[in-house]
Amino acid sequence: MLFPSIDGKNQKKIVLLPHDNPDGDALGSSLALLFYLRKLKHDVDLISPTEYSESFQWLPGTENILVFSEKTQSLVKKKIANSDYVFFIDFNNLSRIKNLRNFFFYSKAKKILIDHHPFPFPFDFMFSDPTVAATSILVFRFISEMNSLDKIDKKIATCLYVGLMTDTGFFRFPSVTSETHFIAGKLIEKGIDIDDIHNHLQEKYNENKLKLLSQALRKLKIIKKYRTAYTSINASDINLYSYKQGDTEGIITYGLGIKNIVFSVFFFEEKEKSPIKISFRSKGNFDVNMFARKHFRGGGHKNAAGGILEKSLSESIEYFLNIIPNYHKNLMFSI
Structure with missing residues (x-):
């Protein structure tokens, strides 16, 4: 026993x-x-x-x-x-x-x-x-x-x-x-x-959750060179659409569903001047657990991880964009 x-x-x-x-x-x-x-x-x-x-x-x-x-x-x-x-x-x-x-x-x-x-x-x-x-x-x-x-x-x-x-x-x-x-x-x-x-x-959408998803899809950016997609939701979006716990779940999967994309990132600002939460998802051999641990005080699993930054939303995205070129080869040969 x-x-x-x-x-x-x-x-x-x-x-x-x-x-x-x-x-x-x-x-x-x-x-x-x-x-x-x-x-x-x-x-x-x-x-x-x-x-x-x-x-x-x-x-x-x-x-x-x-x-x-x-x-x-x-x-x-x-x-x-x-x-x-x-x-x-x-x-x-x-x-x-x-x-x-x-x-x-x-x-x-x-x-x-x-x-x-x-x-x-x-x-x-x-x-x-x-x-x-x-x-x-x-x-x-x-x-x-x-x-x-x-x-x-x-x-x-x-x-x-x-x-x-x-x-x-x-x-x-x-x-x-x-x-x-x-x-x-x-x-x-x-x-x-x-x-x-x-x-x-099974995914059930209320009106506000769909509107948040719409905002995230509108902001979706694709970096073909790095096979990467990223998007964000900010505090204004949260206040506008009466956010409830769980309303942003699943947003990150849309980027990963795009053809030839192997790395998807979602930046979430729940409140102004609060830490930015970041979710990472990947396909193949690109290890987002190690990526999150090294750069975002986070961790998780090889293909699903999270992190956090004590920066503004715009600074967090800029920080990410400055890091990603260092992983060009890893992303190109992930799968």
Whole structure:
């Protein structure tokens, strides 16, 4: 058994923590662990550093998520301070939990990492494998190592399946392996409603989201020489179209869908004078994880990563444009 100390014989206080702006894999993995650990009779809390997209509010168990805010700060701090274990899920760097990270410097809780991103920071226990397609695969392995596959029910299976689907682009990305499909098959055997899951995950546009997409497409720039496309959304766009969490998701994929483009970049200014968030996507061998780490204080995966800059939007784009010529050869021979 992987962790005999949490086998359910003695109740433990456990905090589950996904990264900020949690996606389908972070939420699905965290909720699956919530249900599983509660089956072992542990006292479990799931704390999100930020709000999450409305598109995932249908997931089983979301009513249990405690979102960190000024209002909940004291409660969150108390729960972390009193915990026996903290699980860090789908991230491996404390920068991904924003203001929550200060709460852990003095915490005596054992810190457990379950994540599939490269170059992890050290934790007390590390369940890490950057070769897998999604953290939900590692949660499945974790439950298996605990000799508890029989405890996976329809709710747990649904959460894990959503993690698999969203982090593999509906099983389309190169990271998909036979294990990915094997686990998907095991989850289907638990009676999940695949049609319902697909209906929830299929792109649904509200009017403002479409208008934001229209703005981004209008600003789209293509640099044929470097097989690169980039676009942006600024604070004025956000204010004009009543932005909600998740409304810019998917914008970056449009650039990568253009013929002969292997590198797509999206610059996002949520508020004026705030850091610029940058998303990177690539095809083939161009490693955006290393690119983001070297130049944008970020990281992620080989073909999908993110970063941040303490510059204005225009300065961030100019900075990027000055860097990209250095990667001419890498981009030309990416695929």
